Amino acid sequence: MVRLMVDAPAAGSDESAVDAFLQGGRPEEHPAQGEPSLRHAPGPYFGNYGGRWMPESLIAALDELEDTFEKAKADPEFTAQIAELNKNYSGRPSLLTEAKRFAEHAGGVRIFLKREDLNHTGSHKINNVLGQALLAKRMGKTRVIAETGAGQHGVASATAAALLGLECVVYMGAEDCRRQSLNVARMELLGATVIPVTNGSQTLKDAINEALRDWVANVGNTHYLLGTAAGAHPFPAMVRYFHEVIGEEARAQILDQTGRLPDAVCACIGGGSNAIGIFHGFLDDPSVKIYGFEAGGEGVETGRHAATITLGKPGVLHGARSYLMQDDDGQTIESHSISAGLDYPGVGPEHSYLADIGRVSYEPITDSEAMEAFRLLCRTEGIIPAIESAHALAGAIKVGQRLAADAAADAAAGRATDAGAASEKIVIVNLSGRGDKDVATAAEWFDLLDKDSPEAEIAKEGEQL
Amino acid sequence: MSTSQDGNQHTAQHASKSAAAIDRARAQGRAALIGYLPAGYPSVEDTIAAGIALAENGADLIEIGIPYSDPVMDGQVIQAATTEALAKGFHVREVFEVVRGITSKTDAAVLVMTYWNPVVRMGVDEFSRRLAKAGGAGLITPDLIPDEAAEWMAASDKYGLDRVFLVAPSSSPERMKRTVDASRGFVYAVSIMGVTGARTSVSSAAKDVVAAARAAGAERVCVGLGVSTASHVREIAEYADGVIVGTALVAAIRDGGVDAVASLTKDLSTGLTKEEA
Numbered sequence: 001m002v003r004l005m006v007d008a009p010a011a012g013s014d015e016s017a018v019d020a021f022l023q024g025g026r027p028e029e030h031p032a033q034g035e036p037s038l039r040h041a042p043g044p045y046f047g048n049y050g051g052r053w054m055p056e057s058l059i060a061a062l063d064e065l066e067d068t069f070e071k072a073k074a075d076p077e078f079t080a081q082i083a084e085l086n087k088n089y090s091g092r093p094s095l096l097t098e099a100k101r102f103a104e105h106a107g108g109v110r111i112f113l114k115r116e117d118l119n120h121t122g123s124h125k126i127n128n129v130l131g132q133a134l135l136a137k138r139m140g141k142t143r144v145i146a147e148t149g150a151g152q153h154g155v156a157s158a159t160a161a162a163l164l165g166l167e168c169v170v171y172m173g174a175e176d177c178r179r180q181s182l183n184v185a186r187m188e189l190l191g192a193t194v195i196p197v198t199n200g201s202q203t204l205k206d207a208i209n210e211a212l213r214d215w216v217a218n219v220g221n222t223h224y225l226l227g228t229a230a231g232a233h234p235f236p237a238m239v240r241y242f243h244e245v246i247g248e249e250a251r252a253q254i255l256d257q258t259g260r261l262p263d264a265v266c267a268c269i270g271g272g273s274n275a276i277g278i279f280h281g282f283l284d285d286p287s288v289k290i291y292g293f294e295a296g297g298e299g300v301e302t303g304r305h306a307a308t309i310t311l312g313k314p315g316v317l318h319g320a321r322s323y324l325m326q327d328d329d330g331q332t333i334e335s336h337s338i339s340a341g342l343d344y345p346g347v348g349p350e351h352s353y354l355a356d357i358g359r360v361s362y363e364p365i366t367d368s369e370a371m372e373a374f375r376l377l378c379r380t381e382g383i384i385p386a387i388e389s390a391h392a393l394a395g396a397i398k399v400g401q402r403l404a405a406d407a408a409a410d411a412a413a414g415r416a417t418d419a420g421a422a423s424e425k426i427v428i429v430n431l432s433g434r435g436d437k438d439v440a441t442a443a444e445w446f447d448l449l450d451k452d453s454p455e456a457e458i459a460k461e462g463e464q465l
Numbered sequence: 466m467s468t469s470q471d472g473n474q475h476t477a478q479h480a481s482k483s484a485a486a487i488d489r490a491r492a493q494g495r496a497a498l499i500g501y502l503p504a505g506y507p508s509v510e511d512t513i514a515a516g517i518a519l520a521e522n523g524a525d526l527i528e529i530g531i532p533y534s535d536p537v538m539d540g541q542v543i544q545a546a547t548t549e550a551l552a553k554g555f556h557v558r559e560v561f562e563v564v565r566g567i568t569s570k571t572d573a574a575v576l577v578m579t580y581w582n583p584v585v586r587m588g589v590d591e592f593s594r595r596l597a598k599a600g601g602a603g604l605i606t607p608d609l610i611p612d613e614a615a616e617w618m619a620a621s622d623k624y625g626l627d628r629v630f631l632v633a634p635s636s637s638p639e640r641m642k643r644t645v646d647a648s649r650g651f652v653y654a655v656s657i658m659g660v661t662g663a664r665t666s667v668s669s670a671a672k673d674v675v676a677a678a679r680a681a682g683a684e685r686v687c688v689g690l691g692v693s694t695a696s697h698v699r700e701i702a703e704y705a706d707g708v709i710v711g712t713a714l715v716a717a718i719r720d721g722g723v724d725a726v727a728s729l730t731k732d733l734s735t736g737l738t739k740e741e742a
Contacts, residue, residue, distance in 0.1 A: 051612075052610060052613060053610075054610065055538050055607055056635075056636060056655070057658055058635075059636070060633075060640070061635070199541075199544055200534065200548060205535060209536070213540075216659055216660060217659040217660065218658075220658075315582045316581050316582050316608075317535060318535070326586060329556055329583055329586060329587075330585060330586030330587070331534040331551065332535055
């Protein structure tokens with residue numbers, strides 16, 4: 001049953017939000033002890049967020065999807081299929097790797113990386129696409145459509161479609177197609193059709209708009225395989241469900257490897273699917289602090305960023321009520337980030353709720369901070385992270401340093417214990433994807449390319465190969 | 466509290482302007498013509514002039530669209546027009562100027578068609594207050610379903626505005642009933658599963674959607690999406706209370722300005738009269 005809801009009044013001007021943020025951010029709140037569980041929130045609403053802000057034409061399809069999903073979750077055959085694919089196709093469980101040399105730069109705390117980069121197709125995205133493609137088959141749909149920014153979700157969707165024998169069409173901004181020509185080729189090798197989107201700003205949000213237009217016209221045989229934990233109900237709760245395995249594994253692995261829960265969990269936030277997946281495992285562990293790191297772009301004070309929760313205001317876009325980067329007229333503002341995967345002006349509604357109740361702290365990480373963390377992980381651990389994940393790494397450095405400072409303050413106050421020492425603090429970082437796709441961007445950023453090379457030419461024009 | 470489509474439960478000054486306009490056409494033995502124009506395309510002044518031309522050449526209701534950054538229900542022609550209006554600096558508040566400009570010169574009912582976020586941003590109550598003050602009849606809301614419309618239900622009651630929700634070929638009987646019950650003025654029947662844009666023929670689904678809406682209790686049902694010629698209008702006028710034309714009018718103003726809008730409207734209106742039974 002869908003609950004009617006009332007809109008909250010809009011907050012102050014954009015300028016005052018920036019000022020408030022720069023002066024210390026949103027008020028600190030903590031969930032009271034004994035509160036009901038935050039896990040498995042079913043939607044359609046997460047507090048004041050979520051819902052279905054969608055054309056009537058699509059409501060029947062959303063109802064069908066919700067019904068199919070609910071039945072599938074309760075069907076042992078479906079859950080067994082997912083488990084089998086996760087194990088024998090994606091390569092789960094993904095490792096939890098301690099990053100000892102990297103951790104030296106994070107206040108000396110212990111840092112563990114949840115290695116979603118080791119999954120088939122190179123990121124967490126595979127968890128969701130396999131689940132949704134199986135649901136598409138259950139609904140008797142023969143065609144899936146998807147949006148993609150840098151191409152990661154498009155490649156994952158094309159992969160799942162190839163595996164399950166579905167037709168696949170991927171919408172991608174025309175500019176992104178040009179910048180990501182290798183990913184376009186990957187999708188085509190996998191049998192997908194890539195349609196360049198030339199409408200609007202020609203970015204990820206316009207690719208979503210175009211996918212929605214396709215879905216309205218072809219909903220009879222087509223499932224829209226949305227790539228993140230946003231959109232209309234049931235997408236946010238459903239996409240989270242398929243990614244919950246990240247948090248379940250990480251929680252069990254850290255208990256196994258260290259004998260206790262972590263002090264903090266860090267993830268990057270674009271739409272927020274990798275983050276909600278790992279956060280979910282720890283939402284009901286009050287001792288675990290949870291951090292989401294948004295793309296601060298060139299700096300939140302410049303206006304060129306994708307820090308939706310940090311600076312956005314509640315609004316409705318692509319089917320959900322959530323924080324949104326918008327101007328005073330309610331027009332969506334273009335986001336900016338060196339990371340195409342975080343370059344989205346919206347965010348999943350459950351994150352907006354977790355921000356409002358104070359369970360998760362959301363902070364921006366600039367392009368520069370992310371790239372420094374990117375280089376650091378490459379050189380200390382021999383792991384090239386996705387630039388998206390580098391935002392989480394940069395955030396973990398800050399969190400580690402804060403934990404170390406707290407430990408030092410405790411020691412100075414005579415409260416030092418072995419368990420309180422910085423070297424005993426534990427931080428888990430969700431390494432959501434590998435950085436092979438980002439080599440051209442990184443090479444350009446660090447000025448590693450010959451001036452006249454074709455790669456330099458491409459990197460100059462775009463953000464990524 | 467439920468409110469009926471024709472506004473029976475409201476005071477006289479809250480009588481539906483859209484329903485009255487449709488009923489006037491009905492009294493003349495014809496369907497109503499509803500024309501769509503995007504505000505600020507190619508300019509606010511042109512939209513007002515074209516709206517007046519619509520009314521003077523046979524349109525009974527006028528639908529003014531607010532250009533929006535993410536128009537998921539619109540096809541290429543309307544997207545191009547609204548993108549251009551935004552690029553030229555259109556502001557949402559200017560829609561009230563357009564509405565006032567048309568209602569002060571004509572007796573057509575003027576509705577605003579808008580995606581929901583611009584209304585949320587201004588504040589649903591404030592937007593409604595300003596629309597009513599400008600003489601507007603109500604809102605057509607392509608991405609707002611009654612399930613999410615509590616605030617709009619309250620504001621539209623408070624300011625006596627029509628709330629035109631959409632029904633589609635995919636709407637279940639339950640949803641059809643719910644949407645018809647929530648609507649006031651008329652119900653917008655989407656003729657086809659798709660987005661706005663001229664099509665060579667009217668989908669046969671349109672007639673079924675109208676029948677389903679009537680079965681759910683709708684007193685006034687108007688058909689839109691893909692309607693672009695007088696022969697389409699004639700076909701739909703046989704079974705619907707109103708015919709909504711959008712893309713063809715946008716193409717007209719794009720290619721021939723206000724004069725082209727006037728002549729297309731005159732031509733479209735020739736299809737309105739119902740055949741004698």
